[in-house]
Amino acid sequence: MANESSAVRKVFQMLISLAIQRCRLSGILCRLTISIKCFHELETPSVRISVSDTGVGSSLEEFRTMDLEAHLYHWDKWDGLLSITTTSINEKDIHHYRLNLQETVFSRISGTEVYFSTNEENTDEFVTWVVHFVQKMLVLKVQGIVVDLSVQNMDNNCSIHEHFLPKTEDPFLVPAPLSVSNIEAMSSGLEDYILKHRGSAEIVCSVRREDLKVGMGHASNLRTVRNAGHVFDVAIVIAPATTMPCCLRASSQTTEVLYFQNFSPSSIPKLALSALEGIKWPTYGLKLKEILVDRDGFAVLQWEDLPLAHMDIAIHSFYIKYPTPIGTY
Known part of the structure; x- marks a missing residue:
């Protein structure tokens, strides 16, 4: 039986994969942003993970069909809720959803941010894992996708904001040109x-x-x-x-x-x-x-x-x- 940390990492990987799909389907330059907030001073330390992209439109059904392999993981750390903020390029409204994966109502969305919160005793270990995961993402140099990663540590109402990736001018962050296979x-x-x-x-x-x-x-x-x-x-x-x-x-x-x-x-x-x-x-x-x-x-x-x-x-x-x-x- 996989441990609870693996369960949270499984959700994170799936959200990244869905965001990359939306970016690739957009056919234009797309920004994929990962943001982490660590709350150390709570009785139970927790982490808020956000994955956002500027890719094509989607629907809540996309998230509802995520194969979480619940039979393989403990889910005590995460309550199963995804919070989604979205808007379309052709509308003025910004929509906010709190998705329970058991519900059946869905709505079209364009441009997506999904976040969830989890209790993590060792927040530094999780952040280190995410940084390494994102470094691996950049190896593919996927055409048309620019990746951001930032981390905020929240202690006694103070916020320390850190960027773990260099500026986008760095060659390591630049997507490959279309002429490159x-x-x-x-x-x-x-x-x-x-x-x-x-x-x-x-x-x-x-x-x-x-x-x-x-x-x-x-x-x-x-x-x-x-x-x-x-x-x-x-x-x-x-x-x-x-x-x-x-x-x-x-x-x-x-x-x-x-x-x-x-x-x-x-x-x-x-x-x-x-x-x-x-x-x-x-x-x-x-x-x-x-x-x-x-x-x-x-x-x-x-x-x-x-x-x-x-x-x-x-x-x-x-x-x-x-x-x-x-x-x-």
Whole structure:
């Protein structure tokens, strides 16, 4: 049985995935904003999580059909309510909804903000998880979507506001141009991810972009109606080994596998795990020790004597023509 923290993270991931769908369907530049408020001084510390976007219109039915997998999770921390604020580009009114997932009334909306509150004993741990999740989101450099993340810590009526992402001028935040393919954008984003979030922490010596070795692969399944247009993109980035003592000490025997499903970070499915286990790694001079999967479904490969400073893998499973969410227009 998954713990309560995993349940809250499941809701967060699903709201992000829905927002990305709306942004992609809009066909224009879209802003996706994540905001977190931490209330530390309450008897039970809590967190207010907000996910907003400027994508296409939707309906409450889209949220009502969320597969929360209630049989797998404890839901003691969250009361099940989603608060939604929305307006359409063609109307003056701003609509506010408090959605109980058991109700059946729905209304069309355009541009969406959804938030919910949860009790979290360790708010810092949750914020750290969200920051890492958003950093993974940026790896895909999804065309037409700009992502914001901010956190407010509320203590004794005082508010401390922090931004965890740099200014949008940073190349890491800029969506890929339309002329760049999805796999090229993901490969470039994975390089940025390594240089920005690993360069100073894990690989002590200076690693330059030109030092990285990059490989890309692409597979599609067009043979059956069920899987028509289903695409798998894979990017691998290697930081080569060096004789410098500092880099040898920083060499890692693990590889993080970033898995994406339909343009959003996702837990890795059994099919992908089986594919990783089935690769003849010794052919490439590598010996896989084991694959570890954490409570959120994210995978790490453990190696025996990895002859590299570091290796990262990104896998993206998606459909060429993205399915339209329920109720969009």
